[in-house]
Amino acid sequence: AVFKPENVEDFYEIGEVLGSGHFGQVRQVRERATGTCWAGKFLKIRKNTCSRLGLDRSCVEKEVEILQAVQHPNIVTLKDVFESRAEVVLVLELVSGGELFDFIAAKENLLESEAIEFMKQILEGLSFMHSKNIGHFDLKPENIMLSDKVAAQPNIKLIDFGLAHHFYQGEEYKSTSGTPQYIAPEVINSEPLSTAADMWSIAVITYILLSGLSPFQGETDEETLRNISVMNYTFPPQYFNMTTSMAKDFIQKLLLKNPSERMTAEECLLHPWIKPMTRKQVAHRNRSSINMKN
Numbered sequence: 001a002v003f004k005p006e007n008v009e010d011f012y013e014i015g016e017v018l019g020s021g022h023f024g025q026v027r028q029v030r031e032r033a034t035g036t037c038w039a040g041k042f043l044k045i046r047k048n049t050c051s052r053l054g055l056d057r058s059c060v061e062k063e064v065e066i067l068q069a070v071q072h073p074n075i076v077t078l079k080d081v082f083e084s085r086a087e088v089v090l091v092l093e094l095v096s097g098g099e100l101f102d103f104i105a106a107k108e109n110l111l112e113s114e115a116i117e118f119m120k121q122i123l124e125g126l127s128f129m130h131s132k133n134i135g136h137f138d139l140k141p142e143n144i145m146l147s148d149k150v151a152a153q154p155n156i157k158l159i160d161f162g163l164a165h166h167f168y169q170g171e172e173y174k175s176t177s178g179t180p181q182y183i184a185p186e187v188i189n190s191e192p193l194s195t196a197a198d199m200w201s202i203a204v205i206t207y208i209l210l211s212g213l214s215p216f217q218g219e220t221d222e223e224t225l226r227n228i229s230v231m232n233y234t235f236p237p238q239y240f241n242m243t244t245s246m247a248k249d250f251i252q253k254l255l256l257k258n259p260s261e262r263m264t265a266e267e268c269l270l271h272p273w274i275k276p277m278t279r280k281q282v283a284h285r286n287r288s289s290i291n292m293k294n
């Protein structure tokens with residue numbers, strides 16, 4: 001793929017640093033022609049394959065191809081791509097509400113109704129990606145952003161498709177990258193991956209949203225990975241006594257060793273914890289509870 005050879009600064013005024021990661025930096029950029037602000041993701045490209053620093057151009061092309069394939073309200077959109085000598089700049093939709101991670105940290109944990117609202121949007125974006133056979137493979141609160149943290153119902157945007165993969169018919173894909181706390185057992189055992197690996201991460205994120213605890217985290221990465229492999233997790237009563245059994249059921253139907261047994265994103269959206277009950281069902285539930293009383 002050919003990216004624009006022009007200098008990004010001819011079209012955008014480079015602003016403050018918004019975030020940085022394994023890839024490089026994300027800075028706010030202001031489009032000169034319109035005054036609109038975007039997010040510029042500055043990726044260092046390695047000169048030749050033997051140098052350690054920077055990314056292979058091929059994996060940048062992969063991230064661009066995937067971003068161009070998934071246009072959805074809950075997935076960050078890609079506007080432009082520039083390339084200079086040793087740098088590629090992705091011009092992305094600016095998501096300014098901060099990371100879900102910081103939102104949770106500020107509140108310790110969320111009300112179930114808030115967690116459900118966030119989870120529903122994450123699942124909408126994810127089921128769209130999975131319907132195109134694309135897995136994210138780095139889902140974690142840091143990669144889930146809020147469009148506007150002060151809004152009553154902040155919009156969720158999935159970002160950072162640097163580890164994402166587009167599955168072609170029947171092709172096997174293995175990867176050992178990802179963040180220990182959130183990766184699925186099949187990633188640890190270097191088994192072929194599928195979009196079900198994202199569903200394991202969704203369970204871990206839900207557990208954290210509801211309790212502030214990380215289900216498998218140990219003192220070291222090795223301990224965390226061991227806890228995942230042996231499925232060592234519980235719902236400590238002092239953190240989960242207010243959590244509904246539907247929420248725990250949702251998590252338990254995703255934290256399954258066998259990827260094919262986990263709910264898909266589509267099935268999650270129909271799970272009673274997420275799918276609102278109809279007024280008739282609520283009435284029935286209330287009537288049945290009244291019956292129990294008298």
Ligand SMILES: Cc1ccnnc1
Nearest residue numbers: 019026039093094095
């Ligand atoms: C960090 C970031 C990434 C993409 N869009 N806005 C902000």
